[in-house]
Amino acid sequence: MNIHKRFLLFLIKLLLLLVLLPSSAFAQLNIFACAPEWGALAKEIGGTQVSVYAASNAAQDIHHLRARPSFLAKMRKADLVFCTGASLESGWLPVLLQKAGDPKVQPGNVGHLMASDYVMRLEIPEAVDRSMGDVHSEGNPHIHLNPHNLILIADELSKRLAKLLPQQAKLFNKNFEDFHTHWLSNIDRWEQQTLSLNNKNVVVYHSNWIYLLEWLKLNRIATLEPVPGIPPRISHLETVLNSVQDLNIKGILLTPYQQNKAAAWLSKHSDIPVIELPYTVGGNEKAKDLESLFEETLRILLGTDA
């Protein structure tokens, strides 16, 4: 075989290999997602063109996440930093961004996407006052459990991805349109399924749930934390117990990461059940992506069997 034929054969093999490789092998954008819900949304909209690193999982309290050494290497590679904002990651993200140094992912630039900038934030304090606690100083950051919010965030995400990788702009736009259509039909179905929850009462440990409650028209009667991020003392729990005495309460809502001593105390004294919801992707074994996160959340709230 002469050298030209060998070269031709080599080229054919190479082409075959490229065709057979999974398309994820060609992921062109690296995304650093602070929370599992943003990692999941990035996969929905970025598809095969993105490689996603999620910095936390559902078992971790995102308010108190600490930067691990591995974060810096991941951030240095990142084309997009996709987080909640509203101070939720203020304990570690600014320092990490500063160390990573890449201008593209710094605040104000295309590779810096804070989801809470694109939704109507609830519970914005009228004045910042340390007595109000220090974890929700820019309003409630737990925005992802109103599914309408995810459409707004996905829209912005698709635009950012298109700017970062213009040759795939059409794909990102199509992925967003598909997500949008599918998500609107989900929302319609979920709202029909949960009509029986409208106007029911719940107690929460931390105000992780305000966007979900507002969407489902559930009433929050009490919060076990006296202010966001501060664990309850017994005197506060006794006040809560008095306030729920004559009411019909569906449950005390908890995330997988919350200590539930306070919830267990209230449950024992009031007979209100503790309801653990997955809260984010990976929060229980069935909540594998955003759609199943909502399916699971609603299934548990409705009390239907798995």
Ligand SMILES: [Zn+2]
């Ligand atoms: Zn919080």
